[in-house]
Amino acid sequence: MYTNLLDHGGDFRTVLDAEFDAAENVTVASGYVSLDIINAYQPNFIKIAESGGIAKLLLGMALYEGLGERKLEAVSSLNEQLLTFENLSGVYIANGRRYHGKVYRFYNENESTIYVGSSNFSSSGTQGNIECTVPVVNENQKQEIINFLDDLYSSEYAVTIDKTKITVPGKKRLIKKSIENYWGSINKYDPASISTEGLPKIEIPLDRLDEKEKSNLNIYFGKGRLNTATGIITPRPWYEIEIIASNDINSQESYPKGNFRAFTDDGYIIPMRTQGDNKKNIRSRKTLQIFGIWLKGKLEKSGALEKFHPVTKDTLAEYGTNQLKLYKIEEGKYYMEF
Numbered sequence: 360m361y362t363n364l365l366d367h368g369g370d371f372r373t374v375l376d377a378e379f380d381a382a383e384n385v386t387v388a389s390g391y392v393s394l395d396i397i398n399a400y401q402p403n404f405i406k407i408a409e410s411g412g413i414a415k416l417l418l419g420m421a422l423y424e425g426l427g428e429r430k431l432e433a434v435s436s437l438n439e440q441l442l443t444f445e446n447l448s449g450v451y452i453a454n455g456r457r458y459h460g461k462v463y464r465f466y467n468e469n470e471s472t473i474y475v476g477s478s479n480f481s482s483s484g485t486q487g488n489i490e491c492t493v494p495v496v497n498e499n500q501k502q503e504i505i506n507f508l509d510d511l512y513s514s515e516y517a518v519t520i521d522k523t524k525i526t527v528p529g530k531k532r533l534i535k536k537s538i539e540n541y542w543g544s545i546n547k548y549d550p551a552s553i554s555t556e557g558l559p560k561i562e563i564p565l566d567r568l569d570e571k572e573k574s575n576l577n578i579y580f581g582k583g584r585l586n587t588a589t590g591i592i593t594p595r596p597w598y599e600i601e602i603i604a605s606n607d608i609n610s611q612e613s614y615p616k617g618n619f620r621a622f623t624d625d626g627y628i629i630p631m632r633t634q635g636d637n638k639k640n641i642r643s644r645k646t647l648q649i650f651g652i653w654l655k656g657k658l659e660k661s662g663a664l665e666k667f668h669p670v671t672k673d674t675l676a677e678y679g680t681n682q683l684k685l686y687k688i689e690e691g692k693y694y695m696e697f
Contacts, residue, residue, distance in 0.1 A: 361492045371478045371492050372485040379403040382465035384412040386508055390419040390459040393481035394430045401437050408444045417451040419458030422594055424667050425526040438520045451517040455582040473504055524593040533597050538648050546628040553694050558686040559613035563604055566672050566681040575601050576670040598651030601642040609637045613687040621695035
């Protein structure tokens with residue numbers, strides 16, 4: 360066990376130094392990395408690949424949270440060098456789901472040494488924080504982890520960093536100017552002018568829509584969009600969402616069918632539509648981001664949701680409701696409350 364405490368196994372960094380020096384092959388899969396660790400072990404990755412081994416590093420959160428400019432340059436440079444060996448070596452990015460694990464595999468021809476735990480591939484993870492990372496000693500468990508790493512590095516879950524567009528925090532626009540302008544042109548009204556008393560009501564529970572991380576409230580965390588012309592993958596827009604109403608909801612008489620205007624409880628008039636089978640998909644017109652700017656924006660303003668974190672049951676509980684409500688005023692006109 361390695362905790363970065365002297366009395367409980369000491370620094371994991373010491374273990375990494377020894378393992379990197381002895382390994383013929385290395386696979387590291389970490390949610391986060393630090394610039395100084397990349398710089399420190401870059402020669403080891405290159406040496407292993409030059410000697411005919413495979414050297415792989417996976418960054419689990421980079422596509423969705425971005426990387427600092429210097430860190431991005433460092434891992435991109437490392438990847439470029441590793442790709443020249445054409446043997447699966449490279450720097451990989453998790454795509455399709457966030458990866459938050461920490462697994463280190465050092466292996467020679469006949470033997471693997473594997474460590475799992477809480478230590479990110481960073482200075483804080485390997486020396487600074489109190490962590491808990493342990494060697495895997497059971498051979499069956501080792502093989503299960505090797506199988507997991509093989510899947511994790513497959514095209515189903517990962518892509519090399521040169522095939523992605525990683526954003527740099529501070530330089531990232533959450534909303535394109537055109538979308539921002541469109542949101543700014545949305546008409547407003549006085550919510551006090553509408554009374555919901557006696558109006559037919561549709562209640563759409565959102566807590567059952569967040570059960571999967573890539574649900575319609577969390578499209579951002581699905582696979583990035585592939586530009587077929589360039590082969591580059593970019594994350595989906597942060598505010599892109601739609602809601603899918605179950606059959607027991609979309610079959611109700613007062614459920615909106617096709618285009619409608621949503622008069623929101625905070626004074627906006629949003630052009631909306633339902634479409635798809637049984638008109639189950641509820642989305643804003645022109646762009647899915649308008650609905651997301653409104654709904655996710657409410658969660659953010661309340662403090663229940665941080666940008667680039669998934670909407671969960673806890674998010675909705677902290678916000679105070681898990682219900683999106685549509686009150687039918689007349690055909691094509693609804694009061695929307697959240």
